[in-house]
Amino acid sequence: MSQDRGPRRPRRLEKCALISASATALSLAASGCVVVHGEREVLPSATRAEAAKALEQFTTAYNEADKAYDAELDADRTTGALAAIDSARLEAGAANHPDGNPTHTPLELTDAKFTIPAKAGWPRWFVADTKANKGGDARWLLVFTRDGLKDTWEAAYLTLVAPGKVPEFKTDADGWAEAVPANAADVSIPPGELSKDYTTYLQDGGKTFADGTHTSSWRALREKRSTRPGLATQYIDEPLTNGDYAPLALRTKDGGALVFFTTRHFEKQTAARGASVPTPNKDVLALTDGEIKQSLTMEFVSNEVALDPADGPVSVLGRVQGLTAAKGE
Numbered sequence: 495m496s497q498d499r500g501p502r503r504p505r506r507l508e509k510c511a512l513i514s515a516s517a518t519a520l521s522l523a524a525s526g527c528v529v530v531h532g533e534r535e536v537l538p539s540a541t542r543a544e545a546a547k548a549l550e551q552f553t554t555a556y557n558e559a560d561k562a563y564d565a566e567l568d569a570d571r572t573t574g575a576l577a578a579i580d581s582a583r584l585e586a587g588a589a590n591h592p593d594g595n596p597t598h599t600p601l602e603l604t605d606a607k608f609t610i611p612a613k614a615g616w617p618r619w620f621v622a623d624t625k626a627n628k629g630g631d632a633r634w635l636l637v638f639t640r641d642g643l644k645d646t647w648e649a650a651y652l653t654l655v656a657p658g659k660v661p662e663f664k665t666d667a668d669g670w671a672e673a674v675p676a677n678a679a680d681v682s683i684p685p686g687e688l689s690k691d692y693t694t695y696l697q698d699g700g701k702t703f704a705d706g707t708h709t710s711s712w713r714a715l716r717e718k719r720s721t722r723p724g725l726a727t728q729y730i731d732e733p734l735t736n737g738d739y740a741p742l743a744l745r746t747k748d749g750g751a752l753v754f755f756t757t758r759h760f761e762k763q764t765a766a767r768g769a770s771v772p773t774p775n776k777d778v779l780a781l782t783d784g785e786i787k788q789s790l791t792m793e794f795v796s797n798e799v800a801l802d803p804a805d806g807p808v809s810v811l812g813r814v815q816g817l818t819a820a821k822g823e
Contacts, residue, residue, distance in 0.1 A: 538610050538670050539618035540638075540647070545608040548638050548647035549622050553603050556580075561598040563587035573639065574650035574738035575756040575797035579816030582781060586817075589780035602627040603634060609663050609744060612670035617641050619650075619673075619742055629654050635799055635812070637742055637754050650738055651754040653799040653812035660811075661801060662747040674743035674751040681751045681802045685743040688800060688808070689733035689755045696731045701807060708798065708810040724769030730760040734795070743802070750803040757798065759815070762791040771822075778820055786822030793819040 540548070552571045559567035565584040572580050587595060605625040619639040626634045637651035663671045676686030683691050683702065695703050696713060703709040720727050734756040735741065741755040765771045771790045774782070778792065796815035800808050 534614055536612055536614045538612045539620050540610055542608055542610065544647075545610060545620050545622065545638070546606065549603060549606055549624070549636070551647070552636070552638070552649050553601060557598075557600045559584055560595055560601070562594050563591055570646050571648055572650075573648040575734070575795055576636075576649050576652045577738075578795040578818050579652075579797070579814065582818040583777075583816055586777040586780040590776050599628070609671045611673040611744060612666070613673045621744065623660055631657050632812075633657060633660055635660070635754075639738070639742070651742070651756075651797045651799070653754065653797055653814050655799060655812040661750075661752055663752070664745040664747050664749075672745035674745050674753075676741060676743075678743070678751065680749070681804060682806060682808055683802055685741045685751060685753045685755070685802065686735065688741055688753050688802065689735050689757050691808075692755070692798065692800075692810070693731035693733050693757055696729070704807040704809040706810060708813045724766045725771070726764050726766070728760075728762045728764070730762075732758045732760075734758050746801070748804070750801060753800050753802050755798055755800070757796045759794045759796060760791060761794070762789060764789040774820075778817060781817060782820040782822050784822040789823045791821045791823070792817055 552568075555568035555571040559565060559580075563584050565581040565588075568580065569577075603622075603624040603626055607623040608620055609623065610620040617639045619637055622634075622636045622638065624634045624636070626632075632654035633656075635651070635653050635655055636649050638647045639650045640647050665671050674681070674685055677684050691702055694700075695709065696716075699713060705711075716727075716729050720729070739756040741753055743751040743753040746752055763771050765788050771786055771788070774786075774790065774792075782790070794815050795818050796813055798810055798813045800810045802808050
C-alpha cells in the first residue's frame with residue numbers, strides 16, 4: 495500500500511502554477527492602453543455556449559471510448575479523478591473484451607443546467623447538472639476544467655446526486671456563480687481540507703460529517719466486512735488534493751458551499767492459514783499484478799460531492815468510486 499503510488503493518468507499537475515507565475519499586465523504607454531490578462535481579471539470561466547459544447551464533446555468521446563474499450567479515445571476529455579477511474583475501467587474492459595464492449599449503450603445527457611463561476615486565474619471551471627439515461631433518477635454532476643485558453647475542456651469530476659438534493663447556488667445579476675477558495679474560513683470545513691478530514695472520519699468516526707450512505711453507513715458496512723470467517727479485511731484511506739485532484743467549490747445561496755473532492759482507498763483482504771481469498775471478478779483480475787495466494791490489495795479512487803454549510807456537519811451527497819489497481823500476494 496505505497497504512499498507514493500498515484501492514480502493513473504494524472505496530468506499537468508504544475509501547469510496552472512507556471513501559468514499563474516508568468517502572468518503579467520502589459521502597459522502600452524504610447525497609446526495609453528492597458529492589456530488586462532485573464533489570469534488577473536475576474537471573468538466567467540466559460541460562456542454558456544462553450545459549456546454546452548464541452549459537454550457534447552465529452553459525451554461523444556466517452557461513448558467512443560466505451561464502445562471500443564479504448565482509453566485513448568477520451569484521454570483528452572477527462573482528467574483528475576474521473577480520468578483515473580475511467581481509464582482503469584476501460585483497461586479492464588479491453589483485457590476481457592479485446593473486440594470492444596459487447597453491451598455498449600450510448601450515454602445520453604439531457605436537461606443540462608450549467609453553473610459557471612466568475613473568477614480570476616487558472617484553472618477555470620464550471621459544473622454541468624444533467625439528466626442521464628443511466629443511473630436511475632439521479633442527477634449527473636460533471637465538473638469541467640481547463641488550465642489555459644488553448645486547452646481542451648476536460649471532465650475532472652463525475653458524481654451522482656439524488657433528485658432535489660442539488661442546492662441552489664449564489665449568482666450575481668448576470669447569473670454567474672461564485673467560486674469558494676480552498677482556504678475559505680466561512681464554512682464548516684475549508685474545501686482544501688475536506689479530503690483529509692473525510693479520510694480521517696472514515697478511520698476514526700466523529701461528528702464532522704452528517705450520517706448517511708457515504709459516511710456512517712459506509713463505516714458500518716466496512717466494520718461488518720472487516721472480520722469474516724477465514725478472512726480479514728483492512729482499510730486505508732488517503733486524501734488526494736494536488737493538481738487535477740484539487741477540490742473545487744461553489745457558493746450556495748444559503749452561504750455554504752458545494753464541494754467536489756477526491757480520495758483514495760485501499761482494501762486488503764488476507765486469508766487465514768488454510769483458507770483462500772475469494773476469487774475476484776474478471777475486471778478486478780484484469781487490473782491485478784502478481785498472484786493472489788494469501789492476500790489481495792485493491793486500490794480505489796473516489797470522487798465525492800459534499801454540502802459544506804456555514805455551520806454544522808458536512809453532508810456527503812454523492813460518491814462515485816472505481817478500482818484503479820490491485821496486487822496479489
